[in-house]
Amino acid sequence: MSAEPGSRPAPTLEMVAALAGVSRATVSRVVNGAQSVAPHLAESVEEAVRTLNYVPNRAARTLASRRTHTVTLLVPESTSKVFADPFFATVVEGVTRYLNTTEYMLNIVTSSETDPDKTRRYLMGGNVDGVLVVSHHSGDHSWASLTNSLPVVFAGRPLVNADESYFVEVDNEEGAVAATARLVEGGRRHIGTIAGPQDMPPGVDRLAGWRAALAAGGLDDALVEIGDFTVTSGAAAMRRLLERGKPLDGLFVANDQMAAGAYSVIKEKGLRIPEDIAVVGFDDDYFATSVVPLLTTVHHPISALGEKMAEVLVELIEGRPAARVYRLPTSLVVRDSA
Amino acid sequence: MSAEPGSRPAPTLEMVAALAGVSRATVSRVVNGAQSVAPHLAESVEEAVRTLNYVPNRAARTLASRRTHTVTLLVPESTSKVFADPFFATVVEGVTRYLNTTEYMLNIVTSSETDPDKTRRYLMGGNVDGVLVVSHHSGDHSWASLTNSLPVVFAGRPLVNADESYFVEVDNEEGAVAATARLVEGGRRHIGTIAGPQDMPPGVDRLAGWRAALAAGGLDDALVEIGDFTVTSGAAAMRRLLERGKPLDGLFVANDQMAAGAYSVIKEKGLRIPEDIAVVGFDDDYFATSVVPLLTTVHHPISALGEKMAEVLVELIEGRPAARVYRLPTSLVVRDSA
């Protein structure tokens, strides 16, 4: 039939050596790009490789060199939903983009909540060279202990012990400053914010950025309501903000989903965007372009985050120095809401 | 410091054997669940495994057994966009869901258009046990030749030589029949369709289903326009349909995106959905719930598709029989448009 596994056995290093008339060691050197090989020998080895269609056996190589050339992308969340999540998918995209420039393979594992210990043992069992940890609770560094036996790079800064692990984060504060500054420069004087959870770094940093920008503009920073990054929490927070009865002509919302929630309440009250209240969001996700008027927001470089994480991990694996923290810049995307 | 790679070497089978006071062979048997081991020995081996926190070395196991326990998900499209694609992401979700019940690892590779040959050699080099091919052009079976050296399962039926490869597809025709039947049963008598490209199986099958349902209802099937599955093509096709000047009170659109396009034209003409024209889509994707009125559509079981593909592949790898074709059932999701 067709799919007889092992129909024609794969060529081995030994076969290449025989055909090229050299030793296996020499073939190994050529294949691994060592310089100490006579040009004419290297030439004939390469020819043999081509005619035999030789490709190194990964398992054998790993066993002999104790380097797997594999990195794991660890997703702590439950399997079912992560892949549908655009954040996660975009991180993966960035990771693979970088990895494709190297010879490392990506191995995605969603740590089964049924048996996290199995995952841990797999990772520490010498089956991978390094680990990338991506979680939505970016404060969650429950896998930090892995660092003792393996290079690990996290997505996002941990809430505590930030100086003990390698991580890449987006400069949330800078983004929030830019967003708020846009409001200030637009002439708004009564600027509120719908902040994110204060037990997550992005929630904290974005609020801090808003405060900093207001302070720079000599404005009052009393109009704060907290949400949990969901659309409905954004709507509820907006309602509370309006009920205060204070003047409000500008609003910075810590993410686009909450901004969408705020939109609905603002419209419901008969207020106009941006005429009555100018709004700036954060993330530049799908919601930013599916609301009317189009949301002015801060672009969150998710793909770049994944790319940088992979880059740092590979540096670590190969023993090159790397900074413990990388903070990625954001950029303001001006649309119609502010 | 912290991330010294190889700080404490992983325990080996040999260490377990020593601790348990048996031979390596016995440990191997216990670890692999062989029955021919005395209970008390198995017991002590398992204890040794626990105390040592032993986990088998994947590379060594692969090298010795010539089975990698790895399957590749091959994505022919260019790296940049696939991950953001909900279809792809959902297939991955289904695949991992099944694989998590086995001991196979998933290895995602996006065949670099720069060097497809490299990918091919990697796959045929004995580095994976099987391949899953996912492409949006489901007719594209350019990787069919892989089947000669490896078990391969495709997503979607190929346009030609459908009896030479293993594939899992969704029952597009059945879905289209159900969608159209809904229209017929709703009393519609002038039912048109916006079909997909006729060089792709889904495009062909959905059109065929529409025809079959109309025939069953004794209705005319002249109102056909072709689109290319994009929103704009849907709008254009709708415009052409309306320009025919024929009566039209029901519409089956071959996917939700084109339905969204049709919506805009229908509304632009001052017609109402579903009062003037009842609409049924196909896919049940994001667009179905982001249009007003909510779209009645056929649910496309993408996650199940991935799950089934993985299941079939594993069957093939382990030498068990599997059907060449699996056709997954769809279901009608009734909302407000029909």
Place this chain on the structure above:
DNA sequence: TTGTATGCGTTATCAC
């Protein structure tokens, strides 16, 4: 620079 020899951690084929 090139070749020889050994070992990587398992599985598998034998005898026992």
Place this chain on the structure above:
DNA sequence: GTGATAACGCATACAA
């Protein structure tokens, strides 16, 4: 049932 022992395909000290 259990234990030696030989592969598995490659990298790498070491010798030449």
